[in-house]
Amino acid sequence: MPLLESDAKGVFVISATPFADDGAIDFESLDRAIDFYFDKGADGITILGMMGEAPKLAMAESHEVSARAIARAGNRPVIVGCSAPGLAAIGELGKASMDLGAAGIMVAPPGTLKTDSQIVGYYHDVARALGDGVPIVLQDFPLATNVHVAPEVIGQIVADIPEMVMLKHEDWPGLAKITAIRKAESRGQRRISILCGNGGVFLPEELARGADGAMTGFGYPEMMVSVTALVAQGDMAQAQDIFDAYLPLVRYEQQPGVGLAVRKHVLARRGVIASPMIRPPGRGLSAEAVAEVDRLVSRQELRLKAIG
Amino acid sequence: MPLLESDAKGVFVISATPFADDGAIDFESLDRAIDFYFDKGADGITILGMMGEAPKLAMAESHEVSARAIARAGNRPVIVGCSAPGLAAIGELGKASMDLGAAGIMVAPPGTLKTDSQIVGYYHDVARALGDGVPIVLQDFPLATNVHVAPEVIGQIVADIPEMVMLKHEDWPGLAKITAIRKAESRGQRRISILCGNGGVFLPEELARGADGAMTGFGYPEMMVSVTALVAQGDMAQAQDIFDAYLPLVRYEQQPGVGLAVRKHVLARRGVIASPMIRPPGRGLSAEAVAEVDRLVSRQELRLKAIG
């Protein structure tokens, strides 16, 4: 599998980790999910992210998921989330995944980092733990990590570490950050790929600001694929029409602590995974929430028909 | 002015605090804003909330804003936000506002509260600081306060403190909390009013779960008024159609740190306030953001026409 490069574009779907009702990993559903993402037009996938319930897996399970997903994806790129409290665990899973053929490794900063220079230092440590030449994706998600990475800090990391090729952008608000990075690049900073997360809730604006695509796990990846393609073609109006049709569900899914359950419900409803099971302490959707989601999906289908 | 009661319903708009370009309070714009909110159908207003830039006012300014708004509102209810690091400041502004005719006082818990019993104890202290008979609104906004108030804690506060009449609900995710409170009430807990914040981004679902209305500062309060009325009439489909038309802007406005600037831009654009000025360290919208908002407003107008 080719390595991730800093000109990567398009949609990398954050893959769910499917479980059977007894909590065991459901590898057949994982295969189906990977096929589904690529069938819907994804350019790559990202496994073992926060929404992939990575912290809930035992280490052996993480290795198994990584191996299975990389094998299934074939020659299409798989990014492996390796965020962990310590560098040894990052190096262990990261190197093993690269040996299996991963395209790159995604790491979010731990909440213990407090100052700009600590954040820069941390990515030096990560690069050392992964070894030369392993492409790194910086997951910038302050709402979850409580670490705030200023644009100039990203610039310093990009300048220092050639392996840093991509920003998974989910700062919030983050539109100004995309603009700041692209402006710095126009003044000479090395260009990196920016793929946007946050459930896609600001995707049209993010793309218009200079992002290269999406990296998130919304249950209808075809939305991200269409919107990204339309903006790339310059058809912002049609991109927004399609986006708006999905927005009520995007919004619903974006609730912290509930989003994963919504996604798994949608994926199960679409026949992709066998069970919407999530591991504790997470919980599935209440009956009220299932009804709300199903209602939003019905309205979404009508709206999509209306806009052709 | 009548006191706030626990059967309050409808829309209480969170009022912006307008400033002139030099940063001074613009009282004429404040008058216009209050008139505007009521003209658009608001049942009441809430001043000196977080979005009202309350922490950026000197104490004398807070008193002046409170006096002016209460006078302008006439016999319509005004809730005054009095959250402060200490109880003396809460009591000082709260009592003065009640003397001027406020309907009730809103207080968010300070971030120093860590356990359930500390939160309950705090509202006892607040009730004591305000004095007997002053209606209290609990602002439950963990994203901003970092205090998480479990439904059973709200139940305890409601049981202990008769003055607690309303929850400004902006927990996130919070739909399950509305359901939990209403279920507890069906088993005998004293019923309180629940008005929802979070920019209105979950308003249709919140109302369907049992909320009584909205309390937020979205720049088109007529959306909240229509949606609240339609759900009350049982017309969920039409409520959602109208909501969906505004949703792209609701979503955009909900970005933390940017939302206030968007609201003031929209209010200035609508001719309600003279300047979108916000006090530092807040900043106004960038040129890119202004263009994005203006584009969303244009699309919103077209969409509203389409749904009649």
Added chain:
Amino acid sequence: MPLLESDAKGVFVISATPFADDGAIDFESLDRAIDFYFDKGADGITILGMMGEAPKLAMAESHEVSARAIARAGNRPVIVGCSAPGLAAIGELGKASMDLGAAGIMVAPPGTLKTDSQIVGYYHDVARALGDGVPIVLQDFPLATNVHVAPEVIGQIVADIPEMVMLKHEDWPGLAKITAIRKAESRGQRRISILCGNGGVFLPEELARGADGAMTGFGYPEMMVSVTALVAQGDMAQAQDIFDAYLPLVRYEQQPGVGLAVRKHVLARRGVIASPMIRPPGRGLSAEAVAEVDRLVSRQELRLKAIG
């Protein structure tokens, strides 16, 4: 009163704000406390700090405390703590205090600051709010503020803002920070005064690293005065002997959430203030804690006798 300068040295005691048992400010005790601090050898005092229960005062009370303390101190320097959620309140109390004769204004960064450049920007805003020529003390207390100020950020603030004359140092661990700042100064950075807080618990080491003195409210300010003087004279051994005699109580007092109550108990026990009352939600010492403190004080007296 002369303005605070960047070569200030010695001990500035953080003054308690005494209350009567009914919670009202006890101005006579405040007078006695100020006299007591100077009698014990203080070079200045700092009022309305966190340990001065500043956030629990109404704004009018803050002005009264500031006026009374400055008047009582006469021509000796008084620093006024003006930390507040908003710049208007900082400017309001800060300017009024300077007009009354304060030597300088102390401001801690608010918890909303997340990146290095936001912290630098904030002190620009503070300097503007206070006006030209008002000496500023940066209170660096991450345990309370959750803001981490790297040494290079302090360097930037010092370079940008001539009014920044002093660091109230209570980072933790912070010895390395003192060394880093003094090294930067040896390479040309403008020198500022560093006075250390944290209850004095690392005072001998801090002074040896290059701090200029102490700024904290330990109930026996004579300890800080002796230790600071002895280290300045080069007698580290005697400084540590005296420090060690007080250390069991220093340590006890340093418990967060209890320290203020210990200090007020000690001050009341010593006859300085009339009542150990603290305003809610703070609470006084339990009977067990009073016995522990009294026991530590008795042992401390014996130990001091033993070392002569």
Added chain:
Amino acid sequence: MPLLESDAKGVFVISATPFADDGAIDFESLDRAIDFYFDKGADGITILGMMGEAPKLAMAESHEVSARAIARAGNRPVIVGCSAPGLAAIGELGKASMDLGAAGIMVAPPGTLKTDSQIVGYYHDVARALGDGVPIVLQDFPLATNVHVAPEVIGQIVADIPEMVMLKHEDWPGLAKITAIRKAESRGQRRISILCGNGGVFLPEELARGADGAMTGFGYPEMMVSVTALVAQGDMAQAQDIFDAYLPLVRYEQQPGVGLAVRKHVLARRGVIASPMIRPPGRGLSAEAVAEVDRLVSRQELRLKAIG
């Protein structure tokens, strides 16, 4: 090895995890450290705690350390720290360690827990993940976890989960918590063992309040052993004399972010471990800090001689 019971008393030393200068685990030093702790009078040891750099180990390394330490300890009790972001990892290491002969498993609450009932629910999940009959130690360390466990929450956990046998107490301030728990037990709550952490900095008072001993990694475990024994014999004065002799170093060691490096330096200086190496992002002591520690150790030796 016998299982940990709720009447455990004495000193359980938190073991360092020794590394060679190249960062590899130094198992011979680990053996020596375990022997050293028991030679100095420890009643048990705790491995893979926060100070044991547990988060910096790869999973296979954690298993190796657990196996080696349990084997070396022979029939003396070893508690294994298994805190992890997810339950699967806790169950994996916990069960493996119990199979090897561990006495019990220590788990701190993750920072995602926000309300009292979430904390109680989490320990139900932990007990389920570990299986029936596995003794659990609740590590209550809010400064590191940001989770605040009220005494009544501990009471609920103790009532619900028979496997909960011990509290590693390092709340801060925490003396009142010990008193609250012991009072609840005097009213019928099941009694558990309380061993105190926080580097031992409040040990005499904690024991006098009803704690059963210490669980911390201070580099002179003989201090904890002596103080615990003397308080148990009722000789508080001698206990405090010994404690006070060590206090300057206890205090120095307690600096967050530096304490581990101090402990490893002391252990290396005492010939227990071969190298003071700590894994990044942690760092060793600066030359200034080494000099400070060495000076404190020299003074400590003199002081101990003086008190006989």
